[in-house]
Amino acid sequence: MKIIVPMAGRGSRLRPHTLTIPKPLIPVAGKPIVHRLVEDIAGVLNQDIEEIAFVIHESFGKKVEEDLVAIAQKLGAKGTIYYQNEALGTGHAIMCAKDSLSGPAVIAYADTLIRANFDLDANADSVIWVKQVDHPEAFGVVNLNDANEIIELVEKPKEFVSDLAVIGIYYFKDVAVLKNELQLVIENNIIHGGEYQINDGIKQMMAKGMIFVPGEVDEWMDCGNKDVTVETNSRMLGFLQNDGVNLVDPSVKLEHSTIIPPCYIGENVVLINSTVGPNVSLGDACHVQNSTIQNSLIQTHSHIKNANLDNAMIGNHASFDGNFKNISIGDYSVLE
Structure with missing residues (x-):
């Protein structure tokens, strides 16, 4: 089994946090989004993962590439890097990894996380x-x-078709079939919204009688x-x-402070006269003093004091020192 992860977008809606790191590598609950994604998929499939292609x-740089390869290796898989330097759509992104498009594979876009537990339908093509x-x-x-088979994909229907939304994760019994159809999409310049779309390849597969079934997730x-x-x-x-x-590393130092679970607290975090939680992630080496933090996500090596943070x-x-609550500040920012 292979996992193909298109993730070339910079994540403009998550700025300023994505100005210095690609969105899929931003940690959620202490682990990068893309790391959680491939772990969750591997757990759902319950199969050995041969390769993960990113x-x-x-422009993401060699450090990002090394981190991604390491994520694959932790799952016992080969990590492969491909480039999409032009935003030409989902179908184009998949075809950038065409050398890995053979055999059974899952394609998953790296801005979503799932919780699911089910077996793949052995009779389905996808x-x-x-x-x-x-x-x-x-x-x-x-x-x-x-027969509970997918016969149509409809984008933002104005009239009711169904209430089952596509979440951006697909399984193909032989992803080479999708590759061949997407090659035809590109050769024939079939464009929607100015881009080459995965849906156009899927629709051609459906037209040839291939069986698509839904796999419903518990959480998206x-x-x-x-x-x-x-x-x-x-x-x-x-x-x-x-x-x-x-979720709390044993190296955490507490001085007159309280942690209200659930919280992720990384290595060498110091809490002084503070209450943290519930629903807070604090990355490694953060220092929090005289603060109350709840429902928040804070990355590594940041200093927070005199704060009352929520969302x-x-x-x-x-570095944050202030009387604000609902904030969003990026790497190396100072608000004092």
Whole structure:
């Protein structure tokens, strides 16, 4: 089994946090989004992962590439890096990894996290993960027949088709078939919204009689902007606590301070006269003094004092001293 992860976008809706680090490498509950994503997929599939191919922008740099390869290696897989330097769509991004497009594979876009537990349908040519939503008109949705097979993909339907939204994770029994169809999409310049789309390759597969079925997830968590990323951090902390995961590193130093779970507290964090939690992630080597923090996501090596934070997101190596609450400041920022 292979996992293909298109992640070349810079994540403009999550700025300033993505000015210095690609969105999929921003930690949520102490671990990069893309790391959690591939771990969750590997857990759902319950199969050995042969290769994880990451499609990135060349400007991400060698350090990011090394981190991604290391993520794959932790799962016992080969890590491969491909480049998409032009924003030409989902279909184009997948084709940038064409040398890895063979055999069974999952394609997953790296701005979403899932919780799921099910077996793949051995009779299906493809599985498209979906989640029931309250406002399907805001999403791409699937249309099913009486046999629970996907017969149509509809983008933001004005009239009700279904309430099962496509979440951006796909399984293909042989991803080479998708590669061949996407090659035709590109050769014939089939463009929607100015881009080459994965849906056009999928629709051609459906037209040839291939069987697509839905795979429904229990939880679907977005990391598209600051507010939903903070919310996803809170939800993930709750899931990890219920799973019995130890989220507080033993090196944490507490002085007249309280941690209200669930919280992720990294290595060498110092808390002085502070209350942290619930639903807070504090990265390694953070220093918090005279503060109350809840429902917030703070990265590594940041110093927080005299703060009352709620729904806040703070980057790496930042310094915050103030009377603000709902804030979003990026790496190396100073607000005093």
